[in-house]
Amino acid sequence: MAIEVRIPTILRTYTGGAKVVEGAGDTLGDLLTDLDSRHGGLRARLVTDAGVLHRFVNVYVNDEDVRFLGALDAKLNDGDSVTILPAVAGGAFGFAAAAAIASHGAAAAVVPPSVTPRAVVR
Amino acid sequence: MARYDSLLDACGGTPLVGLPRLSPVVPEGAPPVRLWAKLEDRNPTGSIKDRAALFMVRRAESDGRLRPGDTILEPTSGNTGISLAMVAKLRGYRLVCVMPENVSTERVQLLRMYGAEIIFSPAAGGSNQAVATAKQISAEHPDWVMLYQYGNEANARAHFETTGPELLQDLPTITHFVAGLGTTGTLMGTGRYLREKVDGIQIVAAEPRYGELVYGLRNIDEGYVPELYDATVLTRRFSVGTRDAVLRTRQLVEVEGIFAGFSTGAILHAALAVAHEAVRDGRRADVAFVVCDGGWKYLSTGAYGGTLADAEEALEGQLWA
Structure with missing residues (x-):
């Protein structure tokens, strides 16, 4: 049974850089265990020691949030598509961030958040 | 009506x-x-954010956090900034928006037109940096009021009541x-x-x-x-x-x-x-x-x-x- 899993950039160190990997399992929990057998360490980044999904991780089955489908017990079927994403703030802040990201691209990702702001009132 | x-x-x-x-x-x-x-x-400025902006300002007024002539600080260049700028203008406050320095000139013009002042944060840090900058400015100006829409209960209350x-x-x-x-x-x-x-x-x-x-x-x-x-x-x-x-x-x-x-x-x-x-x-x-x-x-x-x-x-x- 093949389920396509989309891996976010930040976790591709566990998949040898692969954006999409395949796995199997009747539930999301089974799928993550299966993936961990080939991509060691991945599961621990997604599931806490308490056995629940990490607060800042969102997982979607066919574009629907698994937390509303039973979380790790969510049922999976052959051909399903699973997407893993980090939680981000959207909404009203969008366009400011958009401009920053669009102009600086991936370079923005390596700037530490501790960089001294040079705020200027114009 | x-x-x-x-x-x-x-x-x-x-x-x-x-x-x-x-x-x-x-x-x-x-x-x-x-x-x-x-x-x-x-809505008055063309988005759903007018409701939240109005409620957040009114709540801050009734809590005594906002008094006439006060300055409101918010890290936004989107619809919330535009809504807050309009409400601030009509209720007699100064609005300072924090945003990355490379935001489109269209956004800057729109906010300034509504009367907002703008503090730019370094573009390279993106939204995280703008939020960090806003927090730092907030610390430097403890008298400025940050409404912080992501955690302000009046934001949700606006929709509960209207x-x-x-x-x-x-x-x-x-x-x-x-x-x-x-x-x-x-x-x-x-x-x-x-x-x-x-x-x-x-x-x-x-x-x-x-x-x-x-x-x-x-x-x-x-x-x-x-x-x-x-x-x-x-x-x-x-x-x-x-x-x-x-x-x-x-x-x-x-x-x-x-x-x-x-x-x-x-x-x-x-x-x-x-x-x-x-x-x-x-x-x-x-x-x-x-x-x-x-x-x-x-x-x-x-x-x-x-x-x-x-x-x-x-x-x-x-x-x-």
Whole structure:
């Protein structure tokens, strides 16, 4: 049974850089265990020691949030598509961030958040 | 309903319009499944954020946090900034917005026109940096008031007291409410109200799924969930990609004549999904969804014309909702 899993950039160190990997399992929990057998360490980044999904991780089955489908017990079927994403703030802040990201691209990702702001009132 | 003492009094009370052409066709004899659009672009500055801005300012006034002549500080260059600038102007406050220095000149002009002052944060740090800058400025100016929409209960309260009751009054047969998930204020407030009043109501979130660059900025341990968010208010939560959002945004103007921004397209995509499920299950459904704002501010993206692939590329790396 093949389920396509989309891996976010930040976790591709566990998949040898692969954006999409395949796995199997009747539930999301089974799928993550299966993936961990080939991509060691991945599961621990997604599931806490308490056995629940990490607060800042969102997982979607066919574009629907698994937390509303039973979380790790969510049922999976052959051909399903699973997407893993980090939680981000959207909404009203969008366009400011958009401009920053669009102009600086991936370079923005390596700037530490501790960089001294040079705020200027114009 | 057509005369108000001031622009602030004209906030809310937006029309709910049926979408007879986009609503799914049901088999003969089956119960009706109808889509309804709540036109939030009809608010004073053209977006749903006017409701939250007004409530957050009024709450701060009644709490004694805001006094005449005070300065409001907010890290935003989007609709909330525009709404706050208008409310601040009319209520006698100074508004300072923090945003990355390379935001479009269109945004800067719009905010300045409404009277906001702008503090730029270094572009390279993106939104994290702008929020950090805002916090630092806040520490340097303890007398400035930061309303912080992601954690301000008055944001959700605005929708509990206005959006929710308006929807129930206009559509007592409502079965689904679909809105976008950003600060989560709209869904938390409207959702709580409708859950109290309507048995079995489904509260459905549509969350924009951006291009990879956006998520590339985030380490999973530094993720962010707005303080206002309470998952128990929602029934379901959909992630909607750029292509689907653009497709639905175009469909909405082509088929029903409603010209909206891309976040509305994402919401419509989720609304259509639940509507088609209802048809399949032979259930009656009145699905109300939010039109957050008009499309005017997004025309320069070029994503309203050309192929879907071109539009997707134009929005790649942007937080389009």
